[in-house]
Ligand SMILES: [Cu+2]
């Protein structure tokens with residue numbers, strides 16, 4: 124592996140806050156019942172973590188700024204309100220036909236001729252996390268080459284009887300699911316385990332933002348450069364049926380990404396990129412909307428806190444609810460979650476005090492806990508506490524056949540104790 | 550490294566239920582060696598820690614992200630007296646596979662209590678809820694770490710090199726066990742290879758006993774029979790290259806670590822063959838008894854599990870009991886396959902007296918494990934009589 128010049132980013136490249144508030148003027152209309160979104164399809168170049176460059180295909184956003192305007196993998200995070208009318212106009216800058224589809228949303232499948240434009244209009248489906256992608260010819264080829272992104276549908280009736288906001292339209296859930304989701308989101312801020320009062324509640328991201336302090340989007344994927352080598356900029360993809368007829372069987376991924384970055388390139392967020400890292404205080408629960416647009420089966424493992432598995436897609440073809448989004452009535456707390464190809468999951472990272480930091484010391488006759496001592500600056504170990512998230516199917520932790528852990532690894536940070544953000548803000 | 554050769558049947562009775570997963574009727578599970586031959590580390594301060602020599606305060610660069618990771622043997626910050634104390638070394642283990650080949654593995658050894666004890670999986674760390682735990686890792690031949698998977702301590706005690714450090718000589722990991730349930734521990738250095746080599750074992754947190762009985766968790770079910778099923782798969786190429794180079798691939802080489810083609814499949818250290826009963830891992834229980842199976846996918850495959858004939862209940866996932874206001878036990882009907890991703894644990898309760906199971910006595914019910922490729926989800930080496938990724942054992946009531 125080339126010791127690539129990691130100073131390339133320089134200080135200016137480091138994102139200011141990594142909150143990802145993007146100038147999404149295009150989406151302001153989503154609030155009022157109709158959303159009009161204009162996307163383009165174009166060629167881009169991506170620099171991998173070892174410095175190698177590959178060609179990719181990307182969505183771009185008309186009216187966006189920075190890389191979103193010129194084309195970025197993944198495509199822009201689109202946010203709309205449930206039940207609103209959504210109109211997406213797609214322009215194809217490339218010399219070959221492309222497709223578009225939002226999996227699980229009827230009426231969204233279309234084709235765009237080379238140099239042409241196509242428009243779809245649909246009603247925003249039930250609240251949740253969706254994948255849009257190019258599925259032309261029912262091959263995952265264009266998806267893995269970069270033509271993918273996330274659509275978030277915000278609920279119309281997401282507030283529990285006790286006033287807690289949730290990511291789901293509670294009136295559309297089965298009673299058992301409604302009870303479970305309400306119990307969890309009502310517990311936030313109100314129990315010994317999840318403290319913080321009103322500030323300890325989950326807060327959705329603004330409709331105009333890709334992500335927020337309490338909501339992150341992670342798009343997992345993988346790259347096999349021999350497929351990217353089929354892309355010549357400004358030309359149709361090189362015909363190679365031996366390779367592309369059965370993409371899955373020929374796919375030997377060697378780079379593993381979240382939001383098209385891996386390893387060291389995920390250790391911080393940069394301007395123009397879809398942010399990945401949650402840096403919060405205790406009592407600031409954070410929603411992770413994680414999807415896998417790649418072709419490997421991942422096992423995303425969080426250190427530091429267990430996460431609540433809120434929603435997923437039923438990917439079992441023999442199931443009666445195959446393909447549907449399931450908000451379970453049985454919300455597991457997990458440290459590892461199965462991210463199969465085309466899985467979409469919402470998980471809540473509670474930002475509780477990491478439970479196994481000694482909480483009764485001395486153990487013989489406890490007078491306090493170490494976390495409070497850290498908050499009081501009486502402890503040796505400082506904030507932030509940094510916890511990694513990595514896929515435990517560890518082949519995904521490599522890049523170019525080695526270089527652990529330059530693969531699908533990211534982290535999250537505990538900046539301090541309860542109410543810390545307000546204290547810092549003064 | 551010292552070399553120990555795995556010999557069948559060497560499982561000592563220490564602690565009752567060991568890594569090999571002996572079935573033990575019990576009222577009081579063996580707690581971790583709360584007092585071992587070596588006393589707890591005592592009431593002394595751990596001393597100062599230079600965090601700038603770790604990922605905690607050191608500047609993270611491309612170079613130290615993986616290749617030149619922070620290493621050392623710092624004092625444990627915020628040291629406090631423990632009441633459960635373990636030592637783990639790193640040792641070679643050679644496993645004889647069904648095709649007669651010997652595969653070099655690595656396991657954590659327990660020099661205090663378990664000489665000769667099976668090292669694959671490594672000896673169980675068993676503690677009680679509320680225990681202040683010290684696990685001293687004595688590295689040898691290069692650096693290692695221990696990540697107590699599912700246990701959530703401070704960053705310095707979490708065992709991840711690039712955000713903290715890798716252990717050069719020794720380090721005492723410190724945490725206090727909060728949740729009763731099934732966890733595991735493993736090396737998190739060049740994890741892709743060190744976890745594959747076998748540097749892992751179960752970590753079980755028992756609740757405090759109630760009326761002299763130990764339940765699965767406080768307020769949870771009692772069980773008469775306990776079994777550990779830890780599923781693993783091995784690609785011999787990986788074992789060869791890792792044994793030759795402990796740091797294989799770390800600093801730029803293409804070692805092919807994105808390609809994993811396992812040939813061997815193990816249940817709790819017992820190599821298996823397709824369509825041949827893994828006799829050593831079978832469960833025998835009496836009618837009316839409750840069985841608790843602690844199931845871990847330690848393989849790099851999608852693990853599909855299927856219980857024939859018996860209704861089972863998942864009572865805990867990843868060490869967190871299904872007893873919160875937002876969750877409950879999950880019942881799995883007989884013959885229904887389910888999957889586990891790498892590293893996930895299910896605690897599975899089988900109530901032999903339940904309405905669904907009470908008529909099922911007198912049979913050996915098969916339990917099938919299928920190891921599926923992480924990209925194609927096809928069973929490994931389909932049709933091969935020796936190397937197919939299938940294993941089974943039985944539950945007899
Ligand atoms: Cu782990």
Ligand SMILES: [Cu+2]
Pocket residue numbers: 424426513696698737
């Ligand atoms: Cu880990």
